[in-house]
Amino acid sequence: MNRIYLLVLAVFSVACGPKGPLPAKPAENVGRCVYTNGFSKKGECREYRGSKWTEATATADCKDQNKTIELGGTCAEFKETLGECVLGAADKYTWITMIGTDATTCASTKRGCEFFGGGVFGPSAVCGALDPDTSTGTGLPTFQWPELACKDPLPGEPAGKGPNGQVCTWEMISAATEEGRHFEDYASCDRVRTQRPYYAAPTELDATVDDPRMADPAYAAEVNWIKTQINATACVCCHSTKAPEGSSNWYVDQPGNFLNGFFKRGLAMGAGWIDTGGFGTFPVEQNNGFHRATPQTPTETIFVTTDQARVKRIFEAELVHRGITRDQFPAQSYGAGPLDDQRLYQASDCDNGEGVAADGTVNWRLGAARYLYVMEATSSPPGVPPNLDMPEGVLWRFDVPWTGAAVPSGSVTYGVSPEGTTQKAPLMGTAPALVSGKKYYLYVLADIAQPNTRCFFTAP
Ligand code: HEC
Known part of the structure; x- marks a missing residue:
């Protein structure tokens, strides 16, 4: 039927x-x-x-x-x-x-x-008139969910702070290993590079050599400190010469003073002048003492760091050095670009038959699902993990592991998470029955950050 x-x-x-x-x-x-x-x-x-x-x-x-x-x-x-x-x-x-x-x-x-x-x-x-059964391609690698990697310290490095002296690091774009260590020694950059579109991009200027400011030991010490911080984070997976297809925009191992490679927008993100809370982060206690901006703390930096104030001071000084003032970045909440467009999306009513049918079948459009949410109509759209993907009011959610096949529309019954998927809500038991005549929010993603269907349906 x-x-x-x-x-x-x-x-x-x-x-x-x-x-x-x-x-x-x-x-x-x-x-x-x-x-x-x-x-x-x-x-x-x-x-x-x-x-x-x-x-x-x-x-x-x-x-x-x-x-x-x-x-x-x-x-x-x-x-x-x-x-x-x-x-x-x-x-x-x-x-x-x-x-x-x-x-x-x-x-x-x-x-x-x-x-x-x-x-x-x-x-x-x-x-x-897309047939949802035949369209799955996103043109991007499938997002691999963060995992916690625990490894013995490299020879010559001190014992780790994890169990049995190991070093434990989340394999996630917003993660950091322990301060003073190198991220790629302890975690997989291959996984990280599936977590946002990765491509090579040029720096602002070819200012690779002889920045006279580097002759000032106090200045050079700050630049070297922030490089040490960045080397401990997953940013190096794309923002360094280790990135397999070339670095994206700025890169930490740029010769001379790497801060010269930033565009002004990147510097403003570093200074916390642009709200980058939509990019996602771990709580500091799960991330080896490192953290960055959240929607609740939007003036923090985009960098994952153990010392917010110091990072912001460094980037503000660069902006001042280039003659850039804060009024060039009017208060705006769209620092995370398409991620913020999604996080702040205002849905409207479903008008193509999307939603839960009388027999419980869930229908959506524009391709198979790796993530499916049925939420209260008052819920906010989900953002990226680890901290923005579970808004208040999720009644039912399942995820398809990255090695599994996406689930086509019409093949799922409300509350029955398909075989091979992981039910993320509720964590125990079954999803609450929908109340006939009440509005709910259906949010279906082809992959993280790639929504297919986002609309309100009325339960039959
Ligand atoms: C998976 C790859 C990847 C990872 C990991 C990554 N980035 Fe990026 N980043 C990019 C790409 C791609 C661009 C955009 C390049 C372009 O189009 O100019 C970018 C751009 C930026 C910009 C510049 C924005 C602008 O408008 O100039 C900043 C700042 C930035 N990233 C910070 C970070 C920080 C901080 C981290 C780690 C917490 C990080 N990135 C991790 C891929 C990545």
Whole structure:
């Protein structure tokens, strides 16, 4: 019966062609640019919509795609599309048509738009009628859940503070080993590199040599201290020359003074001028004395450290040195980018049959689930582990281990965690029965930080 229901839904979607949450399309358009997306290697056509675009800015943008703008052109001729991706603000939209017919790429196309681009995705009929059974791909490695690694100290290093003198370290992006040791000696960076998109990116400036400030022993001592701190944390998995495909943005072992490699936004995150609480952290007592910002302590640094005040002083001094002032970073709660977009997401009512059906079947859209939550309607959206993934009011939640296969929509009954999954709520016993007529929050993720369905349903 559920199958028939989904089929009806699919036919309905094709017939009415719902366009998802796309904003109204402004009439003004400078022109179009047809190019190949360097990341997905797929064809795209973008229009420059809204009053703030000029011929010069649109021409420059198209040149960045290695193509020449066609003034006055539109993307309407492309009929075979996966959907549209809209970037930017109302008076300056980049309105992208994603060309293609391969429905297995719908989920990665949507996430490419939303997660990397920060855009809004409106699926075409091809992707709007997605068969959840065939779409699982996120285009990213599966998030591996943090584990606690306990190892004997390296020869020549003192005994550890863990059981039997071992050194115990969480294998997690926000974790630290013991102060003075190196993270990668005690934990797996391979696991850490599954926990957020990892790619190489250049530093701010090539200021690798001869920073005269390093001749000042007091200054050099502070730089060396913070390097020691960072070397104890999982940040080195991507922010050092040990990262297998190159370092991401700043790197701790940059020659000269590594602080010169930061962009100003990175420095402001270090100083606690930007709220980075959405990135997640361990409680200090579980993390070898290290911690960083939380949603409750948003002015702490993004760095995982044993001495908040000292780290913030160091980064503030760099900002002052570059002539950057705090008013360039107006109070905002979106320091963690897409993670904050998710954490602060305002859901609306389900309108495509998502939710728990009368026979208990759970339905959702846009791909199979690795994480599924049914929560009170008043609950906040879940964020990243270890501290933000279990909001108040979770009635039922299961996780698929990273080695397991994601669970398709329609194959799950409310309260019955599928075989091979881990029930995270309730920890004991069974989920409470849903009250007929009451609203609940269904939150389904393809993987950590990659939501599929987030909406309110009314229990039958
Ligand atoms: C799995 C890889 C990975 C790990 C681990 C990681 N980062 Fe990053 N980080 C990145 C990538 C990728 C970027 C973005 C590079 C770019 O696009 O410029 C980035 C960027 C940053 C930036 C710069 C933001 C900006 O706008 O300039 C800061 C600051 C930062 N990371 C801090 C940290 C800290 C602190 C840790 C450890 C607690 C950490 N990162 C761990 C991958 C990682």
